[in-house]
Amino acid sequence: MTALQTFLSENAADELISWQHQQQAATQFGVSLAEVEEAILTLQLLPARYQRNQQMLSTTQQLQLFRSKVAVIGAGGLGGYILEQLARLGVGQIVSIDDDIFEENNLNRQLLSSPANLGRVKVEVAAERIREINPAVSLTPVQAWFDKQSGGELLAGADCVVDAVDNVTARLELAEVCCQLKMPLVHGAIAGWYGHVATVLPGDDSMQTIYRHWQGGKGVEQQLGNPSFTPAVAASLQVGEVCKVLLGQGRLLRNRQLVFNLLDMEVDEIPL
Amino acid sequence: MKVTVKLFATFRAGRFNIEVRDYPAGTTVADVVKDLELPGEKLGILMINHRHVDLDRVLSEGETLAIFPLVGGG
Incomplete structure (x- = not known):
């Protein structure tokens, strides 16, 4: 057992490692928080921040998510x-890909937007936000326009792609690129009360349909x-699907389209 | 002939959610779209009895046509 592993084992309480100990381990052993996170999960211990994921996700699955892109x-x-x-x-x-900056008309719904961030590059704000809420995972900001030409390079190595x-x-271009690269794609779209x-x-050929x-x-x-609420609904449904794709769990929303109408509060499933 | 038409999302405004309508034999999906003054450039899913169809599909007695608007925002 390495010194880092010994430290983690000794500081585990109910198989949980506190954020304080995760930070201490990174400093003491000169490694990144991500490396400590991987070491914790590999020991079948759990960073305490994920304790409410437990029962629903096993520690092995948490490690699988951590090793996913x-x-x-x-x-x-x-x-x-x-x-x-x-x-x-x-x-x-x-990996967060977008070429845009925040504008005032984003403030009613875009989680990363704020008056202080107006005019700033969206993916850079995203990287800051993720460093703030979970410094053990990494967000790579890519300020670029996605198209068929650049797509392959931008998506390299991804286990799952999200259409936002x-x-x-x-x-349609994203669907084409994902098909060529043999990558699963989770699609979501919204308009007003609907999505x-x-x-x-x-x-x-779901997207083409x-x-x-x-x-x-x-x-x-x-x-x-x-x-404000429609993007949050669609985004949450999408992340649920990403989680299932990464873990190979549950029944995917495949060959079917979930259509929601928040005005009449109706949900329909369309075969694709 | 009687055809059930189901409209979704914005297409319901000023129209209806579901209605049994009378159309002459030979009526196509495009004819119904025109009759209901739905904007062609905003058409999303078109289905008859849960199968995707094109605008030139001819309707038959007793069929159910579902029309959804195009949704593409993010």
Whole structure:
């Protein structure tokens, strides 16, 4: 057993390692918080921050999440909530891709936006936020526009990709790139009181079916905009799917589209 | 012929949620879309009896047509 492992074993209480001990271990042994996190989980111990994940997720699954890489395209309405939830869940490597900066009209719904962040690069704010809430996981900010040309490089090594973009062109290109790279894609889209989610595995044509009648423009979000709660609903459903994809658990929302209407509080499942 | 039309999300405003409507034989999905003055560029999912269809699909007596608007925001 290494000195770090001994330290962790000696400081475990009910198989939990406190944040204080995790930080102390990093300083004392000259390693990163991420390395300490991996060492803790490998010893079948649990960083205390994840104790409310327990029963639902085993320590082995927590380690699996920590060793996973998820790429999130878009750091706006959906993306802000998705990044926050992935970091709190304990996904070890998160890549946040967006080329945009925060504007005043983002403040009604985008979790990462604030008056102080107006004009700032969204993915840089995302990296700061994730360092603040869970410094043991890493967020790689990529200020770039996603398209078919750049896509492959941007998504390299991802175990799962999340669609949090705001236009159909990018969604269809993202689906095409994920299919080529054989990566699972969790799609979500919103407009006003309405939204939908679907999980697309390589070879599925779900995205092409969802946007089969698309003529090139924006959806009804163009008139409706988006309030504070709709992105949070879709984003949470998406992160639930990401968690299942990474752990190979449960029944995925595959070959079906979950459509929600918060105005009439209806949920429909559409076969894809 | 009688056809059940189900509308979703924004398409319900000023129209209906679900209605049994009378159309002449040979009516297509596009004809219903036009009759209900739905914006063509905002069409999302079109389904008849839970199967995805195109605008030129001819409706039959007793079928259920579901029309969802295009949702693409993030």
